[in-house]
Amino acid sequence: MFDKSYDTHSRFKEHIRPNPWDLIALIIIIAILVTFSWAALQMAQPYNIGQQIPISLLPTKLPGYALRTVLRMILALALSLLFTFTIGTLAAKSKRAENIIIPSIDVLQAIPVLSFLSITVVGFISLFPGSLLGPECASIFAIFTAQAWNMTFGFYQSLKTIPNDLIEVARMYHLSAWQKFWRIEVPHATPSLLWNMMMSMSASWFFVVASEAISVANQDIRLPGVGSYIKLAIDQQNFQAVCFAIICMLIVIILYDQLFFRPFLYWSEKFQEKKDGDEKGTKSWFIFIIQKTRLLIYSSYLFSIITTKLLNISILNKPLFPKTNFKFPIKSSWLWMLFTSSMVFGSLYILTMFIITSLPIDEVGKVCKLGLYTATRVFVLIIISSIIWVPVGVWIGKRPKLAYKLQPFIQFLASFPANLLFPLVVLGIVKYKLNVEIWTTPLMILGSQWYILFNVIAGTLEIPKELHYATDNLGLKGLSWWTKFMLPGIFPFYITGAITAAGGAWNASIVAELVSWGSTTLEASGLGAYIAKFTVVGDFQRIALGTSVMCAYVLLLNKICWQPLYKIAKDRMQPL
């Protein structure tokens, strides 16, 4: 059974004749390449400010739109990866960089996508005058801001947890920093990175409308894509088109999951130790086809040659800095402290002056009050969705086979853009004369409640089988079964899920507190609506104020609520 497949070279020579599977794989790969290059060409078309790009609601136009949307997302994902690899590595390697990068990521994570877009869109447009590339770049940048932070943070954490003996191996066998990065650090981080990339893709679908139909800073640009399609459908109250968009999205999400994430998951599971033997691994039909082809043998041979060449490029394997015995004197660390703190206070001062000089002082109080409303919404939503999803998650988690089948489905739900449900909500509120303040709220948690469900399922799966048997044996039932066994058991996972869900809800408030269907626009009082409203007109002082207050709220709540809970979960509740 142990065929000598390491010898890909000679095997390649023996079996050079292609087989039918080659044809299938070749067709798929060429099709992917051709379609993406077509979409890329569309990006650089001439465009002038004010010009309207016609968007059509014809369902036949949807595949093209979907392609362009996906291309933007993939480009943003590539950017995010680059950012992750450089900034995440820097944070893990240098104590000083870490002190700046990690808090910055915390802050950046709390800034809504729309705020990024409103600040950068004008700059990007003037960067490429007369070309669609400007708005395209702005859009890609907006998607990037929805993707990058959790990936970077996850990568940084992975690098910090590389087992010490693997690092010693790298030193003993003289791996260069470049080789160490690709041979040890990236593979070690791959499982968590993949998971974070999938979450990031979900997040970018959630903001697909905001990032394509750019209506910020008095701009009204609609880039061809699924997001603009949805926006137009909502404006024209075309319910049928909304349904088409949903179907299209579903297909696209399934496609990239199958063609992109599954193969990687399949690869990463090949070397991960499994905790339970009975669970089935990831299946990938794409890998199956690829494995059937002789093409694989050729391409893997080629791939390994290229990667090895890349790994061993001599210039990259030179030490970055010549080895010296020079050490920073202690005094310079004081200088560094002085430098960073003056930077922080300086920018704080500039920001305050920017806001204060043009806004009345009671505006600050008003915005803080709006923040309180949004905070209350987030809090209530977390409680309600916990009450719903914890029992459901436990129920599913106790059935591993079912959990495995449901996994991709829940992933799809997590990426479902809230905007698509706006019609239903607006119609419902108008028809039954419901309270806007209360009934727009559920839209905030729409995307992120699934993280609670997801983590509760994972937590239940993680509880050792023996504990289940023991509690059955003791006859533990009802309330005590929950309080003494299940809830403490899943607590660490639940907390992780709740933190993610709360963060997502804050971010989603900017699309959920201000909703429209055709000419009907409903506004709930809250910080999200405040930011959304002023991004449209481009009131930068108010955007800055709203964004700062939102950041402050998110960071404060993290500090006083989530972090202590997380610490308890980590210290005391971890299963033995």
Place this chain on the structure above:
Amino acid sequence: MSTKLLQAKNISKTFKSYDPNQSLILDNVNLDLNDGEIVAILGKSGSGKSTFLRILAGLTSPTSGEVLYRSTIVTEPVKGIGMVFQHFALMPWLTVLQNVELGLEALGVPREERRTRAINAIDTIGMDGFESAFPKELSGGMRQRVGFARALVVNPDILIMDEPFSALDVLTAENLKTDLLDLWKNNKTKTSGMLLVTHNIEEAAMLANRILIFSSNPGKVAASVNVKLPYPRNNQSKDFLELVDLIYTLITTTQKSKDPSIIKTQKYGIGYRLPDVSTDEIMGLIETLYSDFANKETVDLPELADHLAMDLDDLLPITEALEILSFAEVSFGDIKLSDIGKKFFSADLLDRKGLFAKQLVANLPLASEIRRVLDEKRNHQASEERFLSKLEHYLSEKESERVLRTVIDWGRYAEIFAYDYNTGTLSLENPD
């Protein structure tokens, strides 16, 4: 004729570099590894032998002293020294072949040559047929074989091994040791000298030409034994058994400081590295000594280890705990239950706790200190941080936590104080 491959000169290491008087891990250790030699460093865990090995490998730097590899100073890992790790340290995402190729790749060996050499190394170590397997598919013994192949493929001048067999079961370890000796004796490797760290006496006696016995607190070379027995060694032969007995005697006599005045005044001071032993183990050993060796006044330690099927590293900490609490006396490779130990055996559960408490407070300053503080305070409570920071004057942060954890375990069993995990508070109250 013998050239010195590796030399360690006056190596000392403290964990807090700014105060060399405190908390020595290694105290003035010297070592020569000559051409054609296998040297074993033998000591219990916490004796700093792994730290010493890492200094030799250039992975950590000593506080003072220097390491020379063929007369050049070692400050970072040098080409020519290969290392085998206790827990294999294979990259889980690389196949067996890729793992073995890793070191060659770093050296810039061309692809074809790399492949040939790696496959040869895998064949030599007996892993032919597993080239495309991932480490998770392999048993512990096979993983360590890959670890050896990875080390040998770069043709190291010196092979350094950090407890290479301790994570393996007895039979697998035996098998691997024999194979390693075969390779060495038949000159199938280009290695001129080997150095291994172990806590297993038989292993050292089986493999080494020279055994350095490390004592703890701080780690230093307490004794050196030259082994002239020819290979392959028979672990049942009279000479071999005598050698093992000699090593046991050396270890148990050198554990204690030779200066009697120190023994009197601060035998087990606050900063003493308490062995990581549970109260169950202490009682278990007392019961074994009393019941299974009822007809003997003193028990030979190798015999005891054999009887319990335990390693030196597992057994010695427990005998040390018995000594600390004056339940037994250990000398010259023998152990003997004291009168208190015998009394402990025949007492019932409650009396045992009382006796244990008495011995604990009488013999261990740290325990009596905790009790004294709790008695003096009005609310009879104190934070563990208080004692941790005190311990950290003597020990590293991690070691302080471990020592305090052990004292707390013993104290809780003896009911001389209570402890609340969630708040980290020590108190005199009984927990609810």
